[in-house]
Amino acid sequence: MFAALDLGTNNCRLLIAEPARHGTFRIVDAFSRIVRLGEGLASHGRIADAAIERTLDALQVCAGRMRRRRVTHIRAIATEACRRATNGGEFLARARQETGIALEVISPAEEARLAVAGCTPLLDPDRRRALVFDIGGGSTELAWLAVKGPDRAEMLDWISVPLGVVTLAERFGGVEVDATVYGRMVGEVRDAMAPFAARHDAREAARDFGFQLLGTSGTVTTLAAVRMNLPRYDRSRVDGSWMTRDEIDRVITDIKALPFDGRAANPCIGRDRADLVLAGCAILEAILEAWPEKRLRIADRGLREGVLMGLMADSKA
Incomplete structure (x- = not known):
């Protein structure tokens, strides 16, 4: 076991x-x-x-x-x-x-590698470039991949941005977040990612290789569950699902309009995440600004699955 x-x-x-x-x-x-x-x-x-x-x-x-x-x-x-x-x-x-x-x-590099390994089965083998991102509590990892085929991808570049939902919410506040504060959060993340985004252009990748976007984190899985209006979070419904950019924008707009108690009352957010979810939305918005794509694949998998795959491979060696 x-x-x-x-x-x-x-x-x-x-x-x-x-x-x-x-x-x-x-x-x-x-x-x-x-x-x-x-x-x-x-x-x-x-x-x-x-x-x-x-x-x-x-x-x-x-x-x-x-x-x-x-x-x-x-x-x-x-x-x-x-x-x-x-x-x-x-x-x-x-x-x-x-x-x-x-x-x-x-290390951040190992964290990115394991997250990618766990998510690779959800990548479309016909789109040969991908950005996989993991919005964490203390940092956000982004990995630029060459998709080599089914269940095969090579990490060409990566970055660990020292901004996650906890660090961002503590810096800017997570209970009451007005439009100005929210915009500042998006801007800080955008600036931190700018050098990486300049190296890897989504439009060029889409033209030359085909491009895809995959997110793994509590932020993206929460947004997917809220969009589905689930009575409680259900991994089997969320993992591998898709959200369009319009759907993401609508869900974020709805969450931003809720007071803290309203966010806490949503069964897919809950009180434990109610002061963090807007920080996560801000990070996601900054990512989608830098890498505009019509659809986002949602992964409720990643680092742990990557660890398990490595353990099982080592046990056979």
Whole structure:
């Protein structure tokens, strides 16, 4: 049995799976909890005590599930919050001592590579250039790909922008966001991505190769679920779905018009994401401005699936 644990700036997520035919796998258990590990990190440079306790509680749950499923192969990774925090090493040591989980802090390049590996099955092999993006809590990863065929892609270039939904919401506020503040968020992300966008033009790629856009993150999956008017989030409905640019614009406009309590009341947003969703929308808008495309493919998969694929391949070597 194999397990992939992804501890991000906002979420702690676990997948447990067993190998299936033709290099695929079957998920037997999954867990996700918003822990906000990076809360206050941008202003203080440290992981807060309350965030550590929330995260350790979630890791204990993950450890228990892995024991019950008799997991034999595990890779547990940590990303932006642990990369940046001055007390990241202390937190990792405590996590290992109290939960038995040895977290590995990966580089932004490895984070982008794993996200791409997990999403590759959703890419259209007839469109030979793709931008895959992952809007995280503490950073946003963008990868420019050459699609080589079904389930095959080469990462030609990537960037990690140190702006995610938590960092952006803490900087600009997430509870009350007027048009001016929202515009400033979009502008900050746009400026941070500008050198990467200048190197990789969507119109040129569409003309010469065929271009596609794929997003994996809580932001894009939330917007897709809101568009579908789901009574609660349903991964099977969202993963692999499509949204047109007009649909994205309408959903973002509707969410921007809601007060905090209205966002919290939406079952696909909820109170845990109500102060973060507009920051995510701003990041997505900046991406769509830089790489205009009529449709966006939605992925509720990525880093954990990439980890599982790597673990299973290594076990056969």
